[in-house]
Amino acid sequence: MPTNDLMEKLVSLCKRRGFLFPSSEIYGGLNSFYDYGPLGVELKNNVKRLWWQSMVQRRDDVVGLDAAILMHPKVWEASGHLQNFTDPLVDCKQCKRRFRADHLLEATGSKPDLGTMKTPAGLPKVCPECGGELTEPRRFNLMFKTFMGPLEEASSVVYLRPETAQGIFVNFKNVRDTMRPKLPFGIAQIGKAFRNEITPGNFIFRTREFEQMECEYFCHPREADRWYDYWRQERFNWYVDVLGINKKKLRLRDHKRDELAHYAKACADVEYQFPFSGWSELEGIANRQDFDLKQHATFSGQDLEVTDEAGKKFTPYVIEPSAGADRATLTVLVDAYTEVEGGRTTTTESNKELEVVMRFDKKVAPIKVAVLPLSKKETLARPAREIFDALRSRWTCTYDEVASIGRRYRRQDEIGTPYCVTVDFETLEDKKVTVRARDSMKQERIGIEELEDYFKDNL
Ligand SMILES: [Zn+2]
Known part of the structure; x- marks a missing residue:
């Protein structure tokens, strides 16, 4: 079956049988936003419940959390999202379309290196849609911005969280003080996150509003490699053993050095072979080291260190398995679809x-x-x-x-x-x-x- 055909049929089935509807459909829909219908919500709830059972309920070493979506703006300074969570964009002066510079570059066959944001050699000067003149690339922050309280001014700007992870890091101290867990331990959370993606698409694979299932697993730095290996395998197995996904369509892919975020020592993706895009990420497992806790300690002035048996203070490392509830649900749908x-x-x-x-x-x-x-x-x-x-x-x-x-x-x-x-x-x-x-x-x-x-x- 041609692959686009399969997606078309699946999208149509999802609509016809009440799994997923385009958001605000009676008004023509809102691009790449979807509502889970009566069957879709049951399916997604099952995925989330199975994750919670595996990650929290059946473990001695992980507790749960449900943090607020809006957080103190300092959080995003400390996490680096205000400065770095950006895509380079160019605008067409004529048709006003907006493009990601790296996508334009890739289309010409050049390898994008957009770190400096000087106009890279080879970046097309004209709009691929209408031939109009393009602007210089500009940084565009992916966080959704809104205002808290009645005044729309700079001091009342808040952001919809672009990831649930920071809600966990800023509660590290609260959880330690109240639950008294010993290292290693994890804090797990399921919740909505928002990214103002320029190019959402492929049904619910990439949407601007999505739901994450994340765990931050804190451990001694000398044990971090071992726990990274553990979670890498554990999370791969979850898709096979718990969600029942076809193992032949799943793989674990280790990131190359130049793919790693600056704070990550190692990262691996659980990938599924989707009909629309080939191998694509379902979940990332990263060794984030002590980057996040150290940043929050610096920005908040709070002590986020722990003391080891010898009385020596240190900042724990963190291993982060970060999954998407919508992607897992889409995988379950794609993987289950069978025609006779x-x-x-x-x-x-x-x-x-x-x-x-x-x-x-x-x-x-x-x-x-x-x-x-x-x-x-x-x-x-x-x-x-x-x-x-x-x-x-x-x-x-x-x-x-x-x-x-x-x-x-x-x-x-x-x-x-x-x-x-x-x-x-x-x-x-x-x-x-x-x-x-x-x-x-x-x-x-x-x-x-x-x-x-x-x-x-x-x-
Ligand atoms: Zn144009």
């Missing part, structure tokens, strides 16, 4: 259409069980509703009584529901229902009384 030419069901109306099956891992599937009465008649609807009510106190379930049973199975396959429970006229006699599995299409008769245990074992 000619269909795979043999129902009464097997009209050999193309069937789509979302083969989500059961843990991430937005809906776990669909309850389907064979007929809408009260005699079947009543027991079916009772089963539905019993199951949904525990799992996310749906109830569907419209159209033929074959159609309804397909609708559930298309949203990746692992199990369908069909209540038929025999049910009234033998108190059993048909449980149909999404992937094997195997059907089993299970007693109503045993249903809960059955799903406890299988979900």
Whole structure:
């Protein structure tokens, strides 16, 4: 299947079945912003919950945090975001389009070196769209700016955080003072971040508003390399073992020296082979050394050092696994999408259409069980509703009584529901229902009384 085709189909399915909608769509949408629909929010919540379980709930050495999105402006001075978080841009004087200088350069085949921001040799002088004259490159900060309080003046400028990590660093002391963790320990957080990207795109892969899942893991400098190796592997395994992503489409890529941020000693990306862009980053694992804590100690005047067994003071190093909740969700969607030419069901109306099956891992599937009465008649609807009510106190379930049973199975396959429970006229006699599995299409008769245990074992 041509790759763009696949993305087009996936985007269309996401819209049609309530996973993702363009933001403010009735007003024509807002470029590259998306809203998670009823199924999308379940899917993304499952991804975030699984991350939290792995990173916080099941660990002795990591605690959670939920910091505010707006922070003291000094935070962004200390972190370097005010000075360095910029892209070089050129504007077209004629059509007013804005371009990233490095992208224009790359298009000419030159390797961008934009550190100095002198107009690099080879930078095109005319607009690739209209041939108009281009301005000199200028630095453009990627942080969203707003004003706190009623006055729109310089002293009331605040920024929407461009990463959740700084909320963790500025709470390092609070967490130490209250929870008394011993090194090594981590602080984990899930939350929104905002970057005024010039070129967002590829559906929810790069958006200006996004959600991060970050952990800052503090350790003794002499143990940092070991913990870096540990997290690098641990986080790769999470995508395979927990999210159920195809291992063949995942890889760990170590950054080359010239790719590293100035504060990082080492960095590796977990990458997925996306249909639109090839290998692309899902998560970065970085050894940020003591850069952040030292910067905040300097800018705040607070003591952020710890004391080792010998009574010697030092600033801990930090290993940062930083993942994107939206990218992980997109990966789950792309990876689950399966087409079966000619269909795979043999129902009464097997009209050999193309069937789509979302083969989500059961843990991430937005809906776990669909309850389907064979007929809408009260005699079947009543027991079916009772089963539905019993199951949904525990799992996310749906109830569907419209159209033929074959159609309804397909609708559930298309949203990746692992199990369908069909209540038929025999049910009234033998108190059993048909449980149909999404992937094997195997059907089993299970007693109503045993249903809960059955799903406890299988979900
Ligand atoms: Zn132009």
